[in-house]
Amino acid sequence: METQAHLTAITNQQNNYRRRANFPPSLWGCSFASFSFPQTEFESYNRKVEVLKENVKDMLMASTKDPAEHIEFINLLCRLGVSYHFDDEIENSLKQIFDDLPDLLEKHDFDLYTVSLLFRVLRQHGFKIPCVVFDKFKDTNGEFKKTIINDVKSILGLYEASFLGVHGEQVLDEALVYTKANLESSAMQSSPRLADHIRNALIRPFHKGVPRIEARKYISFYEEEESRNDTLLKFAKIDFNRVQLLHQQELSILSRWWNDLNFAEEFPYARDRIVEIYFWANGIHFEPQYAFSRMMATKYTKIVSLVDDTYDAYASFEEIQRFTNAIERCSMNAIDQLPADYMKVLYKALLNLFNETENDMGKQGRSYASNYVKEAFKELVRGYHAEAEWADKCHVPTFDEYVRNGLATSAYGVIMAASFLGMEEVAGGEEYEWLKCNPKIIKAGKMIGRLMNDIVGHEDEQKRGDCASGVECYMKQYDASEKKAIEEIEKMDVNAWKDINEDCMRPTNAPMLLLQHFVNLIRVTDVIYGNDDDAYTIPSSLKDYVTLLYIEQVPLYE
Incomplete structure (x- = not known):
């Protein structure tokens, strides 16, 4: 049995040549520990969210009449960070779309943007839509048709979809190379708003982005969209602020826990x-x-x-x-x-x-x-x-x-x-x-x-x-x-x-x-x-x- 004196001697010896990493200090210190939860403000947000949630749910259900519109609406819910309110409805809708996929693709001549969106949203929810859906956008030489090269929205959609690939899906590997090169060029020729959106995607595509960060960025991007849905935008904004209060409260509790230690x-x-x-x-x-x-x-x-x-x-x-x-x-x-x-x-x-x-x-x-x-x-x-x-x-x-x-x-x-x-x-x-x-x-x-x-x-x-x-x-x-x-x-x-x-x-x-x-x-x-x-x-x-x-x-x- 070692004596405490021996253990102390070991420690003293080690202290003579300890390494030091010299990590930068905390940026935040105790700044979050003093947060006081604004109960009245939170309850106000809750009431507004409950009302808007029903309105948005009605819009989601109404969009089912048009498959392209429906998948676009589901995508907006995901990108704006509010899809968690409608998990069951989205699950049922996507399952129905996936089950009906052969008929949908036969009846509708979806453009590249819609196919890319359909592919990404389904795969991000675990539905393995086949990558052959992109074959119709290739020419007889197996290359993507030149007619899509100036369609920035579609190119961006295909780029985002390409990150949902699995092994052996060459068309998605090719799509990534093709779209990345085109988007880098497009970013220099687009409006400041679109250019910023493209650069964000090139740095980190949506599939690799942290949902909460992506939602906050997309709220700002969507706000400047001419065809935006103002009810949906308002819902996303209020819900973001509502949930942020909860996060601030958690961070305050954890900061105090850390300070007390x-x-x-x-x-x-x-x-x-x-x-x-x-x-x-x-x-x-x-x-x-x-x-x-x-x-x-x-x-x-x-x-x-x-x-x-x-x-x-x-x-x-x-x-x-x-x-x-x-x-x-x-x-x-x-x-x-x-x-x-x-x-x-x-x-x-x-x-x-x-x-x-x-x-x-x-x-x-x-x-x-x-x-x-x-x-x-x-x-x-x-x-x-x-x-x-x-x-x-x-x-x-x-x-x-x-x-x-x-x-x-x-x-x-x-x-x-x-x-x-x-x-x-x-x-x-x-x-x-x-x-x-x-x-x-x-x-x-x-x-x-x-x-x-x-x-x-x-x-x-x-x-x-x-x-x-x-x-x-x-x-x-x-x-x-x-x-x-x-x-x-x-x-x-x-x-x-x-x-x-x-x-x-x-x-x-x-x-x-x-x-x-x-x-x-x-x-x-x-x-x-x-x-x-x-x-x-x-x-x-x-x-x-x-x-x-x-x-x-x-x-x-x-």
């Missing part, structure tokens, strides 16, 4: 990012009914971030070994084996969160859920430990070995297991087992999360002595340059999205709702790491999004 002071080496973590959780599902999911996902992801920074940027390997062993035990009795006070504080916080989860799930009769979260956390820490061991031994694993371990260190397992806590209506034991077994869609998403992080962060990580990232591992295994390694990893990202799309096509192996929320997690990752920097580490990169979603209301003009 005083972890920004306890762990000065770590990234202080409670607002950015909430942005991550909120991106998975923004709808009001998932408040508990967002709260738990935020808390767990914040603790994950602390452990990650501890392993990567502060702790010695001996301390890491001891902390990993303590996590395996998950018992307060293991706290004495930890050599440093800061580790004891972190360990105790994690155990308290586990206990909180067990109590909450026990009240719901879902005690099994807390066990799945705990096991997912253990798996994650084992992955972090493997990386720390590689760094300690200056070992560069093969790329394949790195990716296998990266499925755990993506942290997706913990984030989704925590999100499931607030989804009792669809996330039972069977769904947790599905998540644990790493089906194709989960593997693909985890790989994207791990490797996108590596692409933007590997240079800084190498400077501070982290283990080799996926980029370095690929370079070594395949004797490739850094540029070549990144190019090949980006191709893997494209193929992984095709795996994800395929697993979202019906019949699915998990509830569609869970699949959609997992895809949203990947979409948030694309926003965090998809602009050539690590927006979680560099919080200024997310500042505009945080302002857009949680600070600025949508202007209302009565």
